[in-house]
Amino acid sequence: MTTMSEADALEGLRDALGLLKDREQVAERLLDSSAKHSFDPDKELDWDAPFEDGKWFWPPELVSLYDTPLWRRMSEEQRIDLSRHEAAALASLGIWFELILMQLLVRHVYDKAATSAHVRYALTEIEDECRHSKMFARLITRGETPHYPVAPVHHALGRLFKTISTTPGSFTATLLGEEILDWMQRLTFPDERVQTLVRGVTRIHVVEEARHVRYAREELRRQMVTAPRWSREFTRLTSGEFARVFSEAFINPEVYTNVGLDKRVAVAQVRASGHRREIMQTGAKRLTDFLEDIGVLRGVGRQLWKSSGLLA
Numbered sequence: 001m002t003t004m005s006e007a008d009a010l011e012g013l014r015d016a017l018g019l020l021k022d023r024e025q026v027a028e029r030l031l032d033s034s035a036k037h038s039f040d041p042d043k044e045l046d047w048d049a050p051f052e053d054g055k056w057f058w059p060p061e062l063v064s065l066y067d068t069p070l071w072r073r074m075s076e077e078q079r080i081d082l083s084r085h086e087a088a089a090l091a092s093l094g095i096w097f098e099l100i101l102m103q104l105l106v107r108h109v110y111d112k113a114a115t116s117a118h119v120r121y122a123l124t125e126i127e128d129e130c131r132h133s134k135m136f137a138r139l140i141t142r143g144e145t146p147h148y149p150v151a152p153v154h155h156a157l158g159r160l161f162k163t164i165s166t167t168p169g170s171f172t173a174t175l176l177g178e179e180i181l182d183w184m185q186r187l188t189f190p191d192e193r194v195q196t197l198v199r200g201v202t203r204i205h206v207v208e209e210a211r212h213v214r215y216a217r218e219e220l221r222r223q224m225v226t227a228p229r230w231s232r233e234f235t236r237l238t239s240g241e242f243a244r245v246f247s248e249a250f251i252n253p254e255v256y257t258n259v260g261l262d263k264r265v266a267v268a269q270v271r272a273s274g275h276r277r278e279i280m281q282t283g284a285k286r287l288t289d290f291l292e293d294i295g296v297l298r299g300v301g302r303q304l305w306k307s308s309g310l311l312a
Helices: 023-036 069-073 076-109 117-142 152-164 167-188 196-226 229-249 263-272 274-294 299-308
Strands: none
Touching: 023 117, 023 196, 069 263, 076 117, 076 152, 076 167, 076 229, 117 196, 152 167, 152 229, 167 196, 167 229, 167 274, 196 229, 196 274, 229 299, 263 274
8 A cells, every 4th residue: 555645635535433634723723722721730739738648649449459359458558558659650650651752752743844733732742741741750759659660671662662663653652651541540630539639630631631642543543544554554563562561561569569568469469350450441442442443453463452451
């Protein structure tokens, strides 16, 4: 299959979801929304307020050990402490992922006209992601936990992925990193059982990430129609592998050690947990349905998605 020009793609081209939208019009709308609904976490949030006794740092149902035999033996204090460390681990994961995303966005716009709305929005998103990474780092520090880097093998795979990824592969990975955490955060920010600061962080992230998801979805639709066949096939394969890596990286075993648990026992129980599997698949469902519709979940890549536990 030959690559279509961008002009061709704008002339009534469609996929399974309908007509593709004009890239510049989408970007203009997102720029307008960014101007109206962007936040400075340093000013918006009260970082000096004390944490509230008895409140969680992550909804208990989203804590990895929830409803396992080990969870049932833990005290309420230990469960809340685990939620504090898991919130820090997820913030650490978010920083790792956003550093990859920012590099992928720079690569995406490198050859494009800097005056286009599409490029201006990509640069605006990079600004957002810089603020988010600093916000997550400040939350980790405020929670008095360690920073939880991903495993060295995942760190190395992230370096490889951002080097070899195609454009559609980059936007598929973007959605994978954004949509599952977004689903969890949408449950977190209105939950009054959760610490006020954590709710504030997740609220800011949800509002701003909604624009990032829209940008990535529209561009991925375009890429899966206009990219060469080899690129689409490579995207299916690399996205499946990244899903597997991301699913594993979602749990950092060191959190269990730091709350006084045997990490080997804890990891085994998380892997065997039907509740945890349901949480991860539910969090990924909106994304996997979308990827199914636009033709990403096919062949070997689909099997990798299944092996990740994110696709039933």
